[in-house]
Structures are given as C-alpha cells and as structure tokens.
Amino acid sequence: MEMPIPDPAILAKKSSLIDQFLAVLPSEAVIFDEHETRAYECDALTAYKCPPMLAVLPSTTQEVSAILRICHQEGVPVVPRGSGTSLAGGALPTADCVILGVARLNDVLETDYENRIIRVQSGRTNLSVTGAVEHNEFFYAPDPSSQLACAIAGNIAMNSGGAHCLKYGVTTNNLMGVRMVMMDGSVVDIGGAHLDASGLDLLGVICGSEGQLGVVTEATLRILRKPEGARPVLIGFDTNEVAGACVSEIIRAGILPVAIEFMDRPCIRATENFAHAGYPDCEALLIIEVEGSDSEIDDQLARIIDIANVHNPVEIRESKSEAESAKIWLGRKSAFGAMGQINDYMCLDGTIPVSSLPHVLTRIKEMSGQYGLDVGNVFHAGDGNMHPLILFDANKPGDLELCEAFGADILRLCVEVGGCLTGEHGVGIEKRDLMHTQYNKQDLQAQLSVKDVFDPKWLLNPAKVFPLDSTTSRRAA
Amino acid sequence: MNPADELELAEIIQNTTAPLAIRGGGTRPIGGPVAGETVTTTAMNGVVLYEPGSLTIVVRAGTPMADVEKLLAQNGQRLAFEPMDHRPMLGSTGTPTIGGVVAANVSGPRRIQSGACRDFLLGVRFVDGAGNIIKNGGRVMKNVTGYDLVKLMAGSYGTLGVLTEVSLKVLPQPQATASVILRGLNNDDAQKAMSRALGSPFDISGAAHLPADETSGSETFIRVEGFDSSVAYRVAQLKDLLKSSGDIAVQTDSVAAQKQWSDIRDVTAVSAVDGDLWRLSVKPSDGPAIARLLKAKAVQFDWGGGLIWAVVQKRTDLRSALQGFNGHATLVRANTSTRRQIATFQPEPAPLAALTRGLRAKFDPKSILNQGLMG
Numbered sequence: 001m002e003m004p005i006p007d008p009a010i011l012a013k014k015s016s017l018i019d020q021f022l023a024v025l026p027s028e029a030v031i032f033d034e035h036e037t038r039a040y041e042c043d044a045l046t047a048y049k050c051p052p053m054l055a056v057l058p059s060t061t062q063e064v065s066a067i068l069r070i071c072h073q074e075g076v077p078v079v080p081r082g083s084g085t086s087l088a089g090g091a092l093p094t095a096d097c098v099i100l101g102v103a104r105l106n107d108v109l110e111t112d113y114e115n116r117i118i119r120v121q122s123g124r125t126n127l128s129v130t131g132a133v134e135h136n137e138f139f140y141a142p143d144p145s146s147q148l149a150c151a152i153a154g155n156i157a158m159n160s161g162g163a164h165c166l167k168y169g170v171t172t173n174n175l176m177g178v179r180m181v182m183m184d185g186s187v188v189d190i191g192g193a194h195l196d197a198s199g200l201d202l203l204g205v206i207c208g209s210e211g212q213l214g215v216v217t218e219a220t221l222r223i224l225r226k227p228e229g230a231r232p233v234l235i236g237f238d239t240n241e242v243a244g245a246c247v248s249e250i251i252r253a254g255i256l257p258v259a260i261e262f263m264d265r266p267c268i269r270a271t272e273n274f275a276h277a278g279y280p281d282c283e284a285l286l287i288i289e290v291e292g293s294d295s296e297i298d299d300q301l302a303r304i305i306d307i308a309n310v311h312n313p314v315e316i317r318e319s320k321s322e323a324e325s326a327k328i329w330l331g332r333k334s335a336f337g338a339m340g341q342i343n344d345y346m347c348l349d350g351t352i353p354v355s356s357l358p359h360v361l362t363r364i365k366e367m368s369g370q371y372g373l374d375v376g377n378v379f380h381a382g383d384g385n386m387h388p389l390i391l392f393d394a395n396k397p398g399d400l401e402l403c404e405a406f407g408a409d410i411l412r413l414c415v416e417v418g419g420c421l422t423g424e425h426g427v428g429i430e431k432r433d434l435m436h437t438q439y440n441k442q443d444l445q446a447q448l449s450v451k452d453v454f455d456p457k458w459l460l461n462p463a464k465v466f467p468l469d470s471t472t473s474r475r476a477a
Numbered sequence: 478m479n480p481a482d483e484l485e486l487a488e489i490i491q492n493t494t495a496p497l498a499i500r501g502g503g504t505r506p507i508g509g510p511v512a513g514e515t516v517t518t519t520a521m522n523g524v525v526l527y528e529p530g531s532l533t534i535v536v537r538a539g540t541p542m543a544d545v546e547k548l549l550a551q552n553g554q555r556l557a558f559e560p561m562d563h564r565p566m567l568g569s570t571g572t573p574t575i576g577g578v579v580a581a582n583v584s585g586p587r588r589i590q591s592g593a594c595r596d597f598l599l600g601v602r603f604v605d606g607a608g609n610i611i612k613n614g615g616r617v618m619k620n621v622t623g624y625d626l627v628k629l630m631a632g633s634y635g636t637l638g639v640l641t642e643v644s645l646k647v648l649p650q651p652q653a654t655a656s657v658i659l660r661g662l663n664n665d666d667a668q669k670a671m672s673r674a675l676g677s678p679f680d681i682s683g684a685a686h687l688p689a690d691e692t693s694g695s696e697t698f699i700r701v702e703g704f705d706s707s708v709a710y711r712v713a714q715l716k717d718l719l720k721s722s723g724d725i726a727v728q729t730d731s732v733a734a735q736k737q738w739s740d741i742r743d744v745t746a747v748s749a750v751d752g753d754l755w756r757l758s759v760k761p762s763d764g765p766a767i768a769r770l771l772k773a774k775a776v777q778f779d780w781g782g783g784l785i786w787a788v789v790q791k792r793t794d795l796r797s798a799l800q801g802f803n804g805h806a807t808l809v810r811a812n813t814s815t816r817r818q819i820a821t822f823q824p825e826p827a828p829l830a831a832l833t834r835g836l837r838a839k840f841d842p843k844s845i846l847n848q849g850l851m852g
Contacts, residue, residue, distance in 0.1 A: 112762075113676055114669075114672045114676070114761070114762050115672070115760050115761050115762050115783075116672075116675060116676060137678075138676075158621060159621045159625070161619050165619065166618075169592060169596060170619060170621075172596075172625065172628065173592050173596045182828070186828055188826075188828045188829060188832075189826075190829065192760070192803040192804070193760035193761075193803055194758045194759050194760055194783055194803060194804040194805070195588060195589070195593070195758060195780055195783050195784070196582070196584070196588075196593060196632075196758050197632075197805075198758070198805035198807070198822055198823040198825070199822055199823070199825055199829070199833055199851065200629060200632070200633055200637075200832075200833050200836060200851075201582070201595055201628045201629055201631060201632050201633075202629075202829065202832060202833075203628075204595060204625055204627075204628025204629060204631070205624055205625055205626065205628060205629045207625065207628075208621050208624065208625045209624055209625075225675075225676050225677055225678045226678060227678050227680075228678045247530075248530030248531070249530070251530055251531075251532055251649075252529050252530050252552075252553075252649070253649075254553060254649035254650070254651070254652065254704075255649075256648065256649065292680075292707065293710060295706070295710065296704075296706070296707045296710060299704060299706055299707065300704075351617040351618070351619045351620055352617065353528060353531045353533065353616060353617060354528075354530060354531040354532075355528050355530055355531050380619070383617070383618035383619050384531070384617050384618060384619070385617075385618075385619040418615065418616055418617070419615065419617050420615050420617055420620040420622045421622045422620075422621050422622050423617070423619035423620060423621065424619055424621055425621070426621050427621075427622060427623060431622070435622070435623060438615075438622055438623075439612070439613075439622075439623060442609045442610065442611055443611055443612050443613065444623070445609070446605065446609070446611045446613070446626060446840070447613075447623050447624040447626065449839040449840070450624050450626070450629075450836065450839070451624075452835075452839065453832060453835035453836050453839060454832065454835075465623060465624075466623075
C-alpha cells in the first residue's frame with residue numbers, strides 16, 4: 001500500500017511543534033518519544049504500520065482547537081484517532097503526521113430521557129454509551145462488533161453499523177448533532193436535540209467522512225427504550241440459494257427482524273470446532289432475531305418458521321429462553337475468533353443487493369478455488385452487508401498480496417452486481433485505490449470538492465478514502 | 478425546459494450562464510422567490526428497478542408520487558418516511574414528484590420512529606451546476622463508500638444540483654394501524670404524555686397533539702402499527718401507561734386511524750387557518766414553552782412535541798421567540814412580498830453559513846441553480 005513520502009520540512013518542525021503543544025497541553029498529553037509513538041503505529045488493519053511523528057491526547061474541545069490551530073498554521077497533517085479499531089486503516093498514521101487521539105474525551109455531558117437523547121464526548125466507547133443509560137432501560141442502537149472498544153468518534157467517522165441496523169439504522173440515522181473542530185481551530189455546532197437540521201444536511205456529510213472534514217469532540221445521540229425482549233431462531237439450509245430466498249421472503253412478508261445473520265459452511269465448521277455451539281452440519285445457516293413482548297416474539301418467530309418450512313430446512317431451532325438465545329448467538333459471535341484460530345484472515349465488507357446473494361456466494365467459491373485461498377462468509381444478510389473472511393498466512397511470502405488481490409476481486413464483484421465496496425467499515429487506505437471501480441472521475445471530483453470546502457489545505461487524515469493519484473496535487477498545494 | 482433525460486439536462490446546464498428555476502411538479506413552492514427560466518424534471522420519469530425482496534426501489538426524479546405509492550402498495554410496501562402532500566397547505570396544484578420530496582426532505586409523523594426521507598435515501602444521480610452528471614451512494618442499505626452526498630442532496634432544494642434519479646429503501650405496510658387518543662390535555666401535559674409513550678417499549682410510530690380551539694377540545698394522538706395481535710397488545714399497554722392522563726379513546730379501525738394520521742401529516746386543520754404558516758423544529762420538551770411565545774392563531778405539534786406547525790399573523794418574524802432555544806424555524810407559507818422580507822430558512826451562524834456558501838460555490842459555480850430559494 002503506497003503512502004505519501006514524508007515531508008522533510010514537516011519532520012524538521014518536530015521539536016518546535018513539541019514546544020508549541022506543551023504550551024497548550026499538559027506534558028503527559030504530548031507523546032514524542034519514539035518508543036511511545038509506536039503505540040499509535042497502526043489500527044486494527046495491522047498489516048500496515050507507520051509510527052507518527054507525534055501524538056497528542058487532548059481532554060477538552062479547547063485543547064483540540066489549540067492543537068489544530070497549531071497544525072494548521074504549521075501545515076502539519078493530522079490523523080484523528082478514536083480507539084484505533086478501524087479495519088480499513090482509517091487511523092493509520094503517516095510518518096510526518098500528528099496523531100490526535102480523542103480517548104480522553106470520554107464524559108457523558110447530558111442524558112435526557114424525556115427527549116430521548118444523550119450528549120457525550122466523542123472518545124467515549126460505543127458500549128459505554130448504552131452503559132450510561134441502561135439502568136433506565138434505554139440503549140444506543142448502533143452496535144459494531146468492536147463496540148466494547150470502539151469510540152463514538154470513530155463510529156461517526158466511519159458511519160458504523162452493526163448486527164441490529166436492519167431495524168435501527170446505522171450511526172448516521174442515530175446521530176442528531178455534533179460539536180466539531182475545523183482544521184483551522186474554529187468550533188462549530190451542528191444539530192442537537194431537534195430531529196432535523198436547517199439548511200443543508202451538513203451533519204449527514206460529516207458522518208462517514210472518515211475524519212477528513214473536522215474533529216468531532218461531542219455528539220448528541222438518539223437513545224431508545226429497550227424492547228421488552230428479544231429471541232432468535234436458527235435455521236439451517238442445504239444450499240446458499242435457498243437461505244438467500246428465505247431471507248427475501250421473510251422481508252417481503254412484512255416481518256422486520258432486528259437482525260438476520262448468515263453463515264456459510266466453512267464458517268459454520270470453523271466456529272463449531274472453536275466454540276462448540278452445536279450448530280447443524282449444513283451449507284448455510286440463518287440466525288434471525290425478533291423483538292417485542294413474549295407473545296409478539298412467539299408470533300413473529302412462528303411466521304418466520306412457516307416461511308422457512310416451505311424451503312425444507314435442515315434444522316430449525318427456536319429459542320425459548322435466554323440461555324437458548326445465548327447458545328444460538330455463541331457461534332456467530334465467535335466466528336471471527338474461530339477463523340483467526342485457523343489462520344490469519346482479511347475481513348471484507350462489501351454490500352450487495354439481497355437478491356444477488358446466491359450468485360455472489362457461488363462466484364466467491366469459484367474464485368477461492370482459483371486463488372487457492374479459503375474463505376468463510378459470515379454477514380448481515382437482511383441488509384446485504386457481506387463479511388467474507390479470506391484466510392492467508394502472513395508469514396508466507398506473497399500470501400498477503402494474493403489475499404488482497406482476491407479481496408479486491410470480491411469487492412469488484414460486489415460493485416458489479418449493484419452493491420458497494422464497503423457497508424460499514426469505511427474506505428480508509430484499504431479500499432482507497434478501488435474507488436475508481438464504484439465512482440467515475442466526476443463522482444469522485446464532487447466528493448473531493450466537499451473536502452476542499454471543509455479542509456482547504458488537505459491536512460486532515462490525508463491519503464485515505466480517495467485514490468492517491470486523485471489527491472496528490474491537493475495535498476501538495 | 479423539460480429535458481427528456483440526464484444528458485439533455487446536462488447540456489442545458491453546461492450551455493447557460495443564466496439562472497434556472499428547478500421544478501419537479503411545482504407543488505411545493507417553498508423558499509424565497511426564484512428568478513430564471515424553469516427547468517422541470519417531469520419528463521425524466523419511470524421506475525428503473527424495484528426489488529420488493531431487497532426493500533429497494535430506484536426511480537427517476539420526475540416520477541409522480543402517486544405512481545410510486547401505487548406500485549409499492551400493490552406489493553404491500555410503502556415509503557415509511559410518510560411524506561406529506563403540500564398542495565392543500567400551499568394551495569398549489571400539479572403533480573407531486575419523488576424528486577421534489579427528496580429535494581425538500583419531506584418527512585412525516587413516522588420520522589420519530591423510522592427516520593426522515595434522508596434516512597431512506599440510498600443513492601442519487603444528479604446534474605450539478607456545471608453540468609456534470611454525478612452519482613453517489615447506490616441501491617444497497619449499507620454503504621459507507623466515500624462521502625455521503627446522498628444526505629447532502631436531500632433537503633438541498635435543487636441548489637446543489639438537479640436530481641435525476643433516486644434510490645430509496647422501502648418498508649412493508651403494516652397489517653394494522655391504531656391510535657390511542659387522549660382528550661382534553663393542555664400542551665404541557667400532552668407533551669409529557671407523548672414523551673412517556675415514546676419512552677416506552679411499545680414502538681410508537683406517531684405522537685401528535687392538536688390543542689383545543691373555539692369549536693373542539695384538544696386531542697393527543699399516539700400511533701402503533703404492526704401485526705393485529707401486536708397492535709392490540711400495545712394499545713392495551715399504552716392505555717394502561719397513560720391512564721393518569723385523563724380521558725382515553727382508541728381508534729382500532731385501521732382505515733379510520735390512517736385518515737387521522739394523513740390529516741396530521743398534511744397539517745390539515747392548521748393549514749385551513751388564514752395567516753403565515755411556519756414550521757419549527759425544536760427539542761420536544763421545549764415545544765409547549767415555545768408555542769406560548771408564538772402568539773399563534775393555530776398550532777399543531779408532531780414528533781412528540783418537537784415539530785410545531787404554527788399559523789401566525791401575516792408578516793410576523795417569529796424567530797425572535799426561538800432565541801435561547803435550540804432549533805430552527807422555516808417560513809413555509811406566506812405571500813411573495815413577505816418572503817422577500819423574511820428569510821424562509823433559519824439564518825445560519827457565520828461558520829456554518831461559510832460552509833454552505835463554500836459547498837454551493839463548488840456544486841453550482843455559475844450561481845444559476847434556484848438562486849434565492851435558500852437565501
């Protein structure tokens with residue numbers, strides 16, 4: 001993965017920058033020792049590493065503003081970082097950048113049950129937002145798999161989703177307002193406790209902009225009352241085609257489950273060996289969860305089972321208790337860990353129209369044979385967001401490159417059938433150079449022009465999202 | 478001008494430096510007066526793709542709303558964001574188009590549960606002010622590939638580009654609709670009751686309040702939708718939850734309940750009152766206090782109190798009442814001379830106004846698209 005060549009003129013400013021940061025931050029918030037900056041050399045896309053020039057850890061919006069003002073003045077690139085859980089390299093440093101970590105901004109500023117909002121600082125972890133309101137039976141809906149660790153700042157940057165977004169939407173549907181520091185240090189407030197923005201939907205374009213338009217320090221989030229209960233049903237099928245058809249029919253029948261998860265045989269096998277969840281031995285498996293009171297759940301599950309039964313399922317396992325629900329979810333939740341036991345893996349994130357599911361799975365299988373790399377599929381079937389896990393051996397020369405080529409082919413296939421490169425992980429550096437397959441020059445130009453308005457000097461999170469050659473002249477200016 | 482397709486539209490825009498007034502069906506004359514020759518999208522119509530099993534529809538911008546709604550209904554589906562028909566309110570005629578709905582981000586009572594138009598908009602194609610044909614998003618439900626210009630286009634009233642095609646997420650129509658109706662509550666108590674309902678686990682899809690007027694007492698509507706047995710269960714639970722809120726009635730006839738909600742959606746009662754009509758988006762618990770300051774002739778609360786429709790004396794700028802509150806006000810109905818004097822949309826603070834100006838300059842470099850509409 002090509003990254004910009006570090007600018008010697010910027011590297012030469014290191015000691016001056018340290019002095020300037022120490023004038024506005026406590027000394028322990030400025031990290032310049034080469035051993036310590038190494039802690040920020042990568043995010044969860046660990047194949048790529050590059051220690052930053054410096055890292056700063058502000059505790060207030062004012063401090064973020066002071067940092068950005070200095071970097072803006074000095075022309076220094078800034079890479080914002082939440083918890084560093086990006087799977088796309090969204091927080092990967094450049095060697096001449098300042099990492100701006102928001103982890104210390106982690107307070108709850110306001111909880112308001114009457115208006116169903118919570119206002120938090122952006123470094124707060126996703127799960128601890130729910131943690132702040134669950135004693136009152138409320139929750140924050142977006143639930144990325146990394147929710148124990150990932151920060152709201154990163155969720156906003158990547159417009160994160162999760163297993164339950166079929167019903168509740170992704171981050172952008174649950175984000176009501178932000179306080180954001182612009183690259184020049186100015187602070188803007190957008191949205192709030194009211195449900196829609198006046199004027200252009202700036203909040204909509206900020207969410208998912210991968211930290212390239214500003215640094216969000218506070219967020220107003222929609223919180224919801226927890227449903228009375230939730231229970232899944234597990235259904236095994238002989239073929240992927242039938243499982244895919246079943247998903248479409250459930251959706252058409254007017255049932256709106258909170259989650260429809262899909263696992264294919266390689267993934268089922270791996271998780272069985274690892275977690276012993278007692279899954280049936282079959283080609284494809286669906287876990288479908290519905291919510292409501294006990295009787296509402298029974299009614300919805302009965303409807304789903306009626307539909308499934310038409311398709312000769314291998315097995316139907318309806319949860320009747322919390323323990324049974326936990327057992328059904330056990331395998332799905334340990335799927336990534338199980339695949340990791342077998343080998344290194346790369347997790348893809350393309351989204352496809354639900355109707356293309358069988359075709360895409362067949363093609364992935366064929367390509368797997370051609371590349372000689374195994375792949376397991378586990379994903380959110382209700383919304384078509386796939387997560388193929390390609391297994392490779394990081395210690396075997398050439399295997400990573402082979403895996404990346406295979407991954408790129410899968411993502412091209414996703415675009416070809418009417419889908420997209422990334423459903424919830426973001427582009428980062430990982431899919432940056434594939435953007436041409438989904439967007440032509442004019443499409444990309446329109447996106448670049450948004451960045452021109454928010455960050456005219458192109459200092460925020462450089463070399464991400466867009467193909468490197470399309471941004472070279474802007475970054476150099 | 479009525480271009481037949483995207484290419485013809487792009488050519489028109491490329492070859493002009495004169496201002497253009499962008500129109501769908503022309504049924505939502507909201508915003509400041511716009512000069513220039515009219516470009517309408519109505520010739521660019523028709524369904525491009527509809528996959529009920531994927532909950533997705535792709536339609537050209539000029540497609541009549543009625544056509545979209547009819548096709549969805551035939552398949553037991555609908556646009557869940559419940560866009561209103563502005564014709565009765567604005568006294569307009571013509572055929573509302575899907576492009577107009579998106580350009581104005583029109584979102585009805587179900588916004589509190591399911592989201593706004595912008596939340597259901599999966600992808601757009603549009604021609605920008607330089608005549609470039611641009612696409613963003615796609616037709617899948619989860620998509621974080623690049624910047625979200627889809628949301629930016631929703632509610633941009635044709636000032637950033639002319640929509641030519643939109644793809645939308647659709648949802649199933651429910652088997653049943655019911656309203657729980659509280660009678661005789663004042664605005665404060667009604668807002669509290671709506672908040673209680675919305676803070677319950679009973680999946681409320683609408684919460685609106687019509688204050689008392691000379692002829693009738695106040696009514697507060699709480700809506701639930703879904704399968705028959707589930708609706709019956711939740712209605713019973715809500716009656717119990719709200720039993721201290723006074724006189725409770727229930728409308729369990731789906732057709733009658735839907736009529737109540739289409740009246741709320743179209744703001745029928747308040748629209749009938751003569752005067753300028755404003756739309757305020759505020760924190761729900763601030764709603765009653767703000768309403769007191771408006772000196773309005775008629776008011777309707779929706780979105781649990783967070784959306785206020787108010788008819789006031791002509792040529793009154795009621796934004797002074799909003800000072801100290803978070804939110805914004807839009808002047809939806811007024812005569813042309815008033816719309817020249819009072820900004821339709823809430824003036825933005827300087828740093829946001831600068832961003833808006835910057836975006837408009839990028840997407841409309843010749844300053845020709847709906848100039849004056851958004852200020």
